[in-house]
Amino acid sequence: MMQSHARTGKIFAFTIRKEWLKLLLWLAGCAFYVILGAVAFVEVYGDPLERQAMAQAMQNPAMEALFGRAIGIDNYTIGAMYSHTMTIMGFVLFAIMSILLVVRNTRSEEEDGILELIQALPTGRLASTTSAILLLVLTNTLLALISTGLLIGLGDSSMTTEGAVLTGVLYGLVGLIFGGVTLITAQLSSNARGAMMLSFGVLGLSYILRIIGDSGEFDALSWISPLGLLYGAEPFVENNWFPVWIGLIISLVLIVTALALKHRRDIGAGLLNDRPGKRHASSFLKTPVGFVLKLVRTPLIVWAVAMVLLGVSYGSVIGDIEDVLAGNEIIEQIIAGDESVSMTDQFIAMIMGVLAMAASIPTVQIILRIRGEEKKNRMDKLIAGAKSRTAVLSTFILISLAVAIIFQLLQSLAFGGSAVAMGYDISLLDMVSAGLAYLPAMFVMIGLTVMLVGWLPKASSFIWLYLGFAFILLYFGGLFDIPEAVSWLSAFYHIPEVPVEDWNVWTAILLTLIGAVLTMLGAAGFKKRDID
Amino acid sequence: MEKLIEVNAVEKSFGKTKALEKVSFSVDKGEIVGFIGPNGAGKSTTIRILLGLIKADGGSATIFGKDVWKESVSIHKRVAYVPGDVNLWPNMTGGEVIDLFLSMRGVEVDKERKEELIRRFEFDPTKKCRAYSKGNRQKVALIAAFAADADVYIFDEPTSGLDPLQERVFQECAKEVLAKGASVLLSSHILSEVERLCDRVAIIRKGVIVESGTLDDLRHLTRTQITLKTEEDISSIREQSFAHNVSINRDQVVFQLDSDKFDAFLSYVQPFKVLKLESAPPKLEDLFMRHYETAEGVD
Numbered sequence: 001m002m003q004s005h006a007r008t009g010k011i012f013a014f015t016i017r018k019e020w021l022k023l024l025l026w027l028a029g030c031a032f033y034v035i036l037g038a039v040a041f042v043e044v045y046g047d048p049l050e051r052q053a054m055a056q057a058m059q060n061p062a063m064e065a066l067f068g069r070a071i072g073i074d075n076y077t078i079g080a081m082y083s084h085t086m087t088i089m090g091f092v093l094f095a096i097m098s099i100l101l102v103v104r105n106t107r108s109e110e111e112d113g114i115l116e117l118i119q120a121l122p123t124g125r126l127a128s129t130t131s132a133i134l135l136l137v138l139t140n141t142l143l144a145l146i147s148t149g150l151l152i153g154l155g156d157s158s159m160t161t162e163g164a165v166l167t168g169v170l171y172g173l174v175g176l177i178f179g180g181v182t183l184i185t186a187q188l189s190s191n192a193r194g195a196m197m198l199s200f201g202v203l204g205l206s207y208i209l210r211i212i213g214d215s216g217e218f219d220a221l222s223w224i225s226p227l228g229l230l231y232g233a234e235p236f237v238e239n240n241w242f243p244v245w246i247g248l249i250i251s252l253v254l255i256v257t258a259l260a261l262k263h264r265r266d267i268g269a270g271l272l273n274d275r276p277g278k279r280h281a282s283s284f285l286k287t288p289v290g291f292v293l294k295l296v297r298t299p300l301i302v303w304a305v306a307m308v309l310l311g312v313s314y315g316s317v318i319g320d321i322e323d324v325l326a327g328n329e330i331i332e333q334i335i336a337g338d339e340s341v342s343m344t345d346q347f348i349a350m351i352m353g354v355l356a357m358a359a360s361i362p363t364v365q366i367i368l369r370i371r372g373e374e375k376k377n378r379m380d381k382l383i384a385g386a387k388s389r390t391a392v393l394s395t396f397i398l399i400s401l402a403v404a405i406i407f408q409l410l411q412s413l414a415f416g417g418s419a420v421a422m423g424y425d426i427s428l429l430d431m432v433s434a435g436l437a438y439l440p441a442m443f444v445m446i447g448l449t450v451m452l453v454g455w456l457p458k459a460s461s462f463i464w465l466y467l468g469f470a471f472i473l474l475y476f477g478g479l480f481d482i483p484e485a486v487s488w489l490s491a492f493y494h495i496p497e498v499p500v501e502d503w504n505v506w507t508a509i510l511l512t513l514i515g516a517v518l519t520m521l522g523a524a525g526f527k528k529r530d531i532d
Numbered sequence: 533m534e535k536l537i538e539v540n541a542v543e544k545s546f547g548k549t550k551a552l553e554k555v556s557f558s559v560d561k562g563e564i565v566g567f568i569g570p571n572g573a574g575k576s577t578t579i580r581i582l583l584g585l586i587k588a589d590g591g592s593a594t595i596f597g598k599d600v601w602k603e604s605v606s607i608h609k610r611v612a613y614v615p616g617d618v619n620l621w622p623n624m625t626g627g628e629v630i631d632l633f634l635s636m637r638g639v640e641v642d643k644e645r646k647e648e649l650i651r652r653f654e655f656d657p658t659k660k661c662r663a664y665s666k667g668n669r670q671k672v673a674l675i676a677a678f679a680a681d682a683d684v685y686i687f688d689e690p691t692s693g694l695d696p697l698q699e700r701v702f703q704e705c706a707k708e709v710l711a712k713g714a715s716v717l718l719s720s721h722i723l724s725e726v727e728r729l730c731d732r733v734a735i736i737r738k739g740v741i742v743e744s745g746t747l748d749d750l751r752h753l754t755r756t757q758i759t760l761k762t763e764e765d766i767s768s769i770r771e772q773s774f775a776h777n778v779s780i781n782r783d784q785v786v787f788q789l790d791s792d793k794f795d796a797f798l799s800y801v802q803p804f805k806v807l808k809l810e811s812a813p814p815k816l817e818d819l820f821m822r823h824y825e826t827a828e829g830v831d
Binding site: 014018113117120266 | 604
């Protein structure tokens with residue numbers, strides 16, 4: 001077995017050399033997330049009464065669907081508040097970091113043929129995979145140490161050292177678990193994209209299981225989900241270390257299984273079979289729209305299914321909210337700020353925002369695919385044909401627009417449909433209009449992405465930072481005091497929160513115009529610039 | 533002769549497709565063997581088995597007498613490999629990658645040798661890999677392979693993407709390592725290259741070795757092209773059993789002669805008063821084509 005790991009050290013050293021910058025940026029992003037949470041809570045919620053009111057407001061299925069089961073409610077300290085509201089989103093963020101890290105260093109290199117060169121050298125059959133595992137462990141250990149340090153440094157007295165250590169360990173552990181899942185999916189699928197989609201599938205499923213478990217009667221579901229399981233540690237409240245041990249065992253089993261699978265299989269092979277493809281291009285595939293659709297089809301289908309599930313899950317908890325909140329004036333004053341607005345409508349508006357941002361991901365991905373094709377040197381083949389650059393770009397943009405509209409329809413129907421089915425008194429039409437109200441902001445996203453692809457192609461992926469920023473504003477905006485000037489930068493901030501607010505035709509027109517202008521400017525840049 | 537590479541009745545299937553069927557051949561010490569066959573015949577599959585990248589379903593494959601799957605690490609210390617499609621890390625320079633590959637061998641990098649190869653292949657090692665063309669990426673692997681002091685070199689279409697001048701450099705380098713006593717397995721589509729370099733060839737088709745031996749041996753199986761000019765009319769040559777594809781153009785006759793019927797041909801041609809006789813040895817290409825054309829009906 002030692003032979004299988006020969007030269008792992010050398011490959012690991014090299015892996016660090018090529019990865020350090022990416023990981024540094026990721027870790028900085030994660031640290032920023034922790035700082036944001038710790039500082040904001042200490043600053044904003046110094047008053048215990050205010051915290052207690054918040055605790056009351058958090059005890060309803062809708063909030064639990066968003067943030068996780070309400071914990072430490074009897075004594076809602078800053079620490080409890082942090083654990084309750086920051087944990088699930090943090091888990092998802094850290095899991096994504098590890099999934100991408102593992103795919104990049106395992107299946108991607110194998111798919112590109114780099115692994116073949118390495119393995120033809122006197123290196124062990126498992127050396128590359130082992131080095132990816134070491135990198136995963138190192139990154140998540142750093143994440144754990146940084147998070148612990150930050151929480152001890154920035155927290156108030158309620159954020160105990162034990163809680164801070166536990167939080168850090170949980171953060172690292174969630175990365176290990178989902179990195180471990182990805183090590184397995186990298187053995188199952190014969191290509192990087194497939195491995196990534198399988199892993200994100202597991203993450204999505206964990207999230208949805210947790211929603212259903214946390215907000216309904218099936219508590220067990222939360223414990224099956226890795227996210228729910230680790231959430232159960234409740235740092236600063238219960239400091240329950242049991243989930244940590246389970247999580248460690250799961251990670252270990254995943255890693256050992258992945259190594260065993262890798263050791264046995266041929267290079268380039270996946271354990272799931274590839275289906276044979278079609279012999280001829282269909283006549284639809286030969287049209288530009290058909291071609292681009294084919295490129296992005298599978299991820300789109302996966303996204304559509306995921307978003308419908310998410311919409312249904314959120315919608316199914318709506319009916320319960322009103323009962324829980326009935327007659328609690330304090331909460332309504334603090335949360336809604338206006339007695340005439342119902343808590344449920346607030347929740348609907350917020351979920352609509354979350355869903356719109358989720359739908360922005362595939363929308364933006366389609367535009368970024370242009371850059372992806374370019375990096376793989378395939379753009380030349382598209383442009384060298386009879387199609388002009390602008391025609392190629394327009395096809396991607398058109399499909400992106402269509403996806404934005406269709407996905408918004410789809411998920412507001414799913415969300416609204418399940419809310420209506422649960423007996424909440426709202427018309428489906430109102431729900432759909434609330435969903436469509438977000439379209440102008442998504443147009444701005446498309447425009448910004450085209451701008452980046454057209455003028456700053458190397459920085460295209462910065463669009464994710466912007467989307468992340470908008471998401472944090474929306475998700476945590478109700479909890480933190482975010483200056484108006486900062487909020488103003490997010491396109492989504494300007495969208496009136498239907499049904500709480502009225503739809504505003506001028507905002508819609510203005511945002512759509514901004515989106516259109518950005519798109520045209522970006523297209524002009526794309527037309528002029530060199531193709532890499 | 534000591535056999536450095538030995539492949540014996542190796543079989544491999546991918547799902548239901550049989551990729552290799554009882555493939556056997558060997559490479560002696562100090563010898564270069566050409567491995568030829570059309571796309572999808574199983575050349576790369578065989579090579580990947582030899583490198584321990586994929587596992588054979590049956591038969592045995594050894595290098596230096598060691599099992600290629602079980603002892604891949606110790607074998608690879610003395611083996612250098614260049615694939616036909618080299619992909620590299622986009623954000624590393626070519627020079628860094630060459631050094632990395634060499635350092636993985638665990639021996640001191642022979643700097644002089646490396647620099648000399650970089651010069652000979654006219655390679656710029658300071659650029660990032662994403663900026664290299666296919667030919668230049670190929671050079672990275674070639675330089676790293678030749679700079680390593682290996683006993684067995686395995687090349688899978690190593691010159692794809694190289695210009696004719698660089699192809700020549702590759703051939704010189706290959707001859708040099710042979711002169712040092714190393715063995716080479718060269719899979720290639722460029723038959724002239726195989727012809728120029730190789731002592732022996734093995735032809736693979738649909739996972740089966742259909743022919744193997746020295747080029748001379750194989751030539752005997754084929755035909756020589758004869759161009760002939762005689763004073764007397766020689767159109768009766770059409771009826772001779774040794775002559776194929778006869779074409780008569782004014783006084784010049786061109787035809788294919790069964791290589792083992794040279795004697796019969798010479799006694800036949802004598803009375804016609806020969807003015808000119810040119811014989812072109814069969815090209816590997818003819819051999820190759822003949823094999824494929826005739827074998828086509830066998831399936």
